[in-house]
Structure formats: C-alpha cells, structure tokens
Amino acid sequence: MGKIKKGVRLEHISKIYKDPKTGKDFYAVKDASLTIEPGSFVTLLGPSGCGKTTTLRMIAGFESPDEGEIYLGDQPINALTPNKRDTAMVFQSYALLPHYNVFDNVAYGLKLRKIQKEELHRRVMDILALVELDGMESRMTHQLSGGQQQRVALARALVIEPSVLLFDEPLSNLDAKLRVSMRTEIRRIQQEVGITAIYVTHDQSEAMAISDDIIIMNKGIITQKGTPQEIYYHPNSEFVADFIGEANFLNGVAVEIKDDFALLQVEGNPIKVAVQAGMEIGREYSLVLRPESGNLIDKGGLPCKVVLSCFMGSYQNYHVLVGKTLVKLTVHNPKNRRIYQEGESCGLAFGPDDIHILL
C-alpha cells in the first residue's frame, strides 16, 4: 500500500449533547486537543460514558463537533461527510451487511470506487488471506462465528486502503480467549499495513497490549496521553493512576529537597523519593505506589501492620495499614520468602524510584 501515511489532529474539539432526561446541554467531549502520528496505534481509554465513542464518531464524520477543527493529515475535515473521509471504521456490532456474503461485504467499498473486476477480485482475496479468511468468501455473514465476523469487518475496512482505521470496542462481543488472540492479530495487521489506527476500548490490558500511545479520557476530557509505560509509571492524576492498574495513595509533606532526592514526611516517618521538578517544601503531595513495587521487611521502612495475608499462587496478597492508610501489596514468587501473618507489625519498603509523586 504505497500511500502517504496520514496522521490525525484534533484542535480544541468539543461536542455538546442534550441530556434526554433533564433536557440540559452537557459536554460529551470538552476541549480535546491531540496529535496522532502517521502510522501509530493509539488507544482511547476511559470509563463508560467518558466520550470515547463520541470522539471516534467525530473523526469518522457521523457527529459534527461543536467547537474546534479536526485535521486528517493537513486537511481540515469538519465539513466532510463520512463517505468523503479517508477513514474506515470497525464497529462494535461488526455491522456487516446481512444480505451480502463475505466477498460482497469486503468488495462493497471497492465497487463504490469503481475498481475494475480483476483488480477488485485480487484485492478482496488478498485482504481475506491477510485476515485468514480465505475459502470463506461465499459464506453468508450469519454463517460465521463472532471472531470471523470481526475479521470480515476488519478486512472490509482495510481493503479500501484508508488513511486511518477507527475501531470502536471491536472485541467486546467476543469471549476472553478470542479477545486476546484477535488483539494480537489486529496489531500484527496494523504493523504489516503500516496504517494509522485509533482504537477505543475500556479494557486497560487490551490498551496496554496493542498501543503505541494511550489516551486516557474522563468525563469528556483528555487527562493524559503517553506510552503505556509512561501512563503506568507516571500517571498525572489520581484518576489515571487508579484507572490503570492498581494504585496505593499515600500522603506526604515535602520537608527537604535536594538535587537528586527529596524527603517527605509520610504518617510521621521520613521517606526518600526521586525529586521531581516543581516540588516545594511544606506542600502536601499524593504519592502513588504500585502494589508490586512495595515489599515487606522486618526492620526499617514505613512501620505498618498486616491486616490481610493471602496466598494467591504466583504471589502473596497483603493488605497493610500505614497509619490510617490501607496499602495493598502483591509480593511475587512467595515460595522462599518470609510470609507475614495477619496482625504482625513490620516495615513497608520501596526504592526512591518506586514512588511516583502527583504534582
């Protein structure tokens, strides 16, 4: 596919809907700005109702933004209808044309583009081979399994060689096992074709597994954009930290700031953390500790008390109280370690880099 790759840019996009119950207008998406690089795989992730689908549908052209402009490459596309936009969408419900067979479903977009018969046939068959559906071209769509239908939907979107592929929770109707294999498949095909992809999901492991970048949305607002690692280790808010993976929050007051570390007072004990730009002495900060980043030791660390100790096979699950704050820990490979029992007092230990400070 020798096309010039195009990215997508949203500039201060907002969408206003009327709440059908109260009749009041509200922002389903508010002031969203973001740049999606050509050829990258970006996921929109967030809780239900946060505006992911709305954002995607604005890019596809099914909804019109109330503020801002959307660019495909360098071209503003606000006023273009969906059929004039160089995007293709894979729907959650697959949305295959039920009166056509697999071949005709995939060929539909090409026929509209008046592609000649031989070329059309070749391209359809190539794509069907890519999604591993060769031999099924004359089946009707209701004779396919969910995973196969999803592949047809993907093939149909790919065959017209759009600049951008849009996915709206494409795997949510499949069972857990198939979801995992299909997402790997989608990632493989996207890399093979080198197409820009925007993918909506509320499954964080799915987002982690396939994305170059994750965009976290909450209540219509983009809260953070970054690689999966950045989002996980350096969340910019309690919401993001809590939404992605498990997070413990501790409160600490900065008492000393040096060049390479800072001292914070947590529940009456000083702890050492990596310093972050913009920290001020005397201010209280929220500290994020991932459950797998902490450890329990006999002496030293933050004094704490075990309230739950539970063997989970590959890890030991602890709940400990640091002062009044509950901290959850997962200690992996517990086989040859000392196991702390409920009621025991011990110390919570972590390295300076294991703590992330929310500024």
Add this chain to the structure above:
Amino acid sequence: MAKSQSVALERKKLMADPVMVTTIVLLITFLALFILYPLAILLVDSFIGNNGLTFDVFKRVLDMPTFRKAITNTLNVGILVGILSTLIGLLFAYVEVYVKVGKGVGGLFKMVSMLPVVSPPFVLSLSVIMLFGKAGLITRFLLGIYDNSVYGFWGIVVVQTLTFFPVCYMMLRGLLKNIDPSLEEAARDMGASRFRVFINVTLPLLLPGLGNAFLVTFIESIADFANPMIIGGSYDTLATTIYLQITGAYDKVGAAAMAVVLLSITLLMFAVQKYYLEAKTAATLTGKASRGRMLIEDRSVTVPLKAMCALAATFVILMYICVPIGALFPTWGYKFTPLTFKWFNLVFTRYHGFVAFRDSFLLSLVSAPITALLSMIISYIVVKKRFSTKGFIEAVSMLAMAVPGTVLGVGYIRGFSGGVFHTGFLQGIYGTALILIIVFVVRSLPTGTRSGISALRQIDKSIEESAYDMGADSFRVFMTVTLPLIKDSFLSGLVTAFVRSITAISAIILLVTPQFLLITVQINEFAEKGAFSVACAFATILILITYSSVLLMNLFIKHFGTSKQIKESLNNG
C-alpha cells in the same frame, strides 16, 4: 454552550448530498401541496369571505338542522361503535392469548382479522341489507318478518362494529401478549379468582390500550363514508352530509365549513390518541413477556368464551359469504334457484365491467409502487436522518392518518378545481387520472409509513453507517442496504397500498369524473339504486382481486423476502 457549529456543519454535510436535498425538497413540496394545502384551503374558504375574516359560513351551516343533526348522529354512532368494537376485540384477543384454542378456532380468528383488510368497505352493508332487510333472507324467509328496516342508526352501528372490531382485536392482542404473566400469577397465588385477577390486574394494565383502541375505532367510524351511505338511509352522518352538500346542494363553501368541523373532531381525537394514550400504553407495558403464560383450561371459563367468539366469527364470515352468493341468485329476495351467472354477465356486457376493472386496476397499480416507495423514503428520513425540517415531514405524513377521506376530497375540489389558491396554477390536473393517483397515494401513505418506520427501527443504525463509511452516499445506502433489508415491509406496503386504493371510495367519489369508471363507485351506485345483485357481482370480483393480490404477496415474500436468519441477525445486532 452553543451548538451552532455542529448545526452549521450538519447543514453543510446535508447540502453536499444533492440527491438527498432534492428528495427532501420534493417530499416537502408534495406533502405541503397535497396534504396541508387542501386542508388549509378549507379553512380559508370557510373563514374568509369577500370582506375578510367572517364566521358567516359557519353560522349558516350550523343553523342548518340537518347539519346539527348530522353532528350528533356521527358522535352517537362513533361512541357506540368505539365501545362495541373495543369490547368484541377484547373478547377475541383475550381468548387468543389466555385460552387454549384448537387449530379450527385459531384459523377462524385469522380469517376474521384478514377479511376487513381484503374486502371493500361496504361489503358488510350489502350483506346486512340482503340478510336482514325488507327482502332479507333471514328476516323475511326464516322469520317471516316483512317490514324490517335495517337502514339507520342500528344498521350503521352493526356494520361498522363488524368492520372495525378486528383492528381492536389485533391492537389488544399485541398488548395482552406483552403483559408479564407473573403479575397475574402472583395475584392468583394469593387466592384471587380469575375474574378478580382480570378486573384488578389485567384490566388496569390494559386501560390505556383500551382507550387507544376506542379512539382509533371512533375516528374510523366518524370518517367512514361508504357504510352510512349505503345503510344509513335517512340517518345522515357528517361524511354523507358533506357529500350530499356538494353533489346535491352544489354548496361547496358550505361543504368546506362542514369538512372543517369533521376534521376538527378527528384531529382532536387523533392528538389525544397519539400523544397521550400511545405514550401511556407504551409506559405501562414495557418489554416482552419473559416467558409463556399458563393457558386457561378450566372448561367453565373456556367454553362460554370460545362459544361467543365462534358465534361472532361465524356470523362475520357468513356476512362476507353472503355477497358472492347473493350475486348468484336469479332475483334476490324472490327467486333463489337455479343459481346463475347472469349478473356477472351483465356486469361485463351492459355495465362496462371491463372498463371499470381496467380503470380501477390500472390506477391502483400505478399508485401502489409510488406509495410504497414514498413511504419507505419518508420512514428512512424520519428514522435515520437528522435535519431541522424532518419533524415537518413526520408530522404531516402522520396527520394524513387523521384526515377523513371525505374531508380530503372536499379539500381537493376546493383546492384544485380552480387551481392552487384559485389562481389557475395546477388546474390542469383536476379531473385527470393524475389527481386520482395522488389521492390514492395520500390515502395509503400513513399506513405504509407506519409499517416502514417500525421495520427500520429494527435495523441497527451501524449497518447503514458502515455502508456510508465505506463511501456510499445516502442514495446508494438507501438502494443497496436499507431497501433490501426492509424488502418484506416494502412488498407488503405495496400490496396494502394496492388493496387500499382499489377499495377506496370516500375521497375518490368526490373527485372522479365520468371518463373514469371505478369499481367502488359502481358498487355504490348500484347499491343506491337497490340493484344489489349487480353490486354483489362487482364486489365479488373486487374481493377476488384483492384476495389474490394478498396471496400473491405472501407467496412472494416467502420466496424472495428477507430470509429468516438475516432477520434474526438484524434483531440481535
């Protein structure tokens, strides 16, 4: 918060779709010109005199004792017919949903619900006259009563009730099926008798639905022209009074004012039904019943209920059979043997039967596909499109449902005989086949639109969006996706439109010119003259035509319709 940008963008997107814009403009023009304008001109005619606004016309018609009498007559008939039809409909619906019925009774029910659809509107009037009239088979020959008169109030009530109760039956059947059986079983468990359960649980749930059925029948009854015309005798209703005002008194302005009165009544009732009762019905009965219901097997309940239904159904069927048989007797009321085809012969040799059937058939054949396509387009726009004038399109096409044919007929006479607003513009279509076709289309449009809308609501919107997303414009989406998916609804809309057109009379009788012979008008004429055998012969052939088109349609849908699997996948999608 301003939504101005999205509104502007939506408009731009719409404008980028010339086929869609043209369709919408044409549609709005059509609806405005052929539904709204004829009604508006009635208002203009009756309120605006030579020196501006005036109530003189209204005063004049309201001073006519005949007109005042017609209003009370119409309301009396309407109310009684509404009540009776709802009750009989409820009986049938209850028996079908709650009582274990055998195949025979089930088939009987199906037939009863089907007959009014395929038969011309005045068939029952004909048979009541032939069975119970002065020379009636039952009254005179079985009971020996020589002076029974069926003409008048009771004649109309009986005939209309028998004509309209199947509509109530089908409406109420749908509602009863949606009642969750566990509600009633809970009451039964607490020791309530079946009758108490019906009164305390079922009936309250059904109340808005009953009101709905009553109003629908009431509107049908007061809009009905054919039956009062044939069996009303000197008992005039609004529809027949308006007709006589035009054809007898040549008072078109007066007729316009009368039409406004009739229209106001139906519109008011329609508004109540549509916006109050329909919403209430939907609110009390949500969703489908979760599981099957325990059917009543107690014979002390089932036997009387079934007997009543079977009796009513047999009576109805007997009435319909009476028409073809009536056409075979040598002289109705005097000589019954040997059976003869002479009336059928006469129809074709003396009474221009061929011409009548050709004209009716061709006009209906032309208007049916137009109606079907138009109603699918309207449904598509109403369900799938978003733009500001959509509300207008929806409202006007629904409005047509509440307009009695007679009112529309008068509107067309006033609106087009002198051209649009009496300017001569479009005067050319008056008296031509075109205006007849337009009337047929307008009269069948609401039914088609309603069925189209419910069919389209079944289709997951993302299916069409995906086609749009692949690069198809609205026109292609409609032709390649929407239409194929609602093929069944389209086909049945086609036949319904055809049947409705070929059996129509109320509006058309006011507009037809001598150059066209229409079957229904012929039947009416012969029945008026008392030539019942000829009327029956005409009606029999008409029933044959409509019935075979319905059969043909069912066959067609079975073989070429949307397959079952596709339908299922649509519903799951």
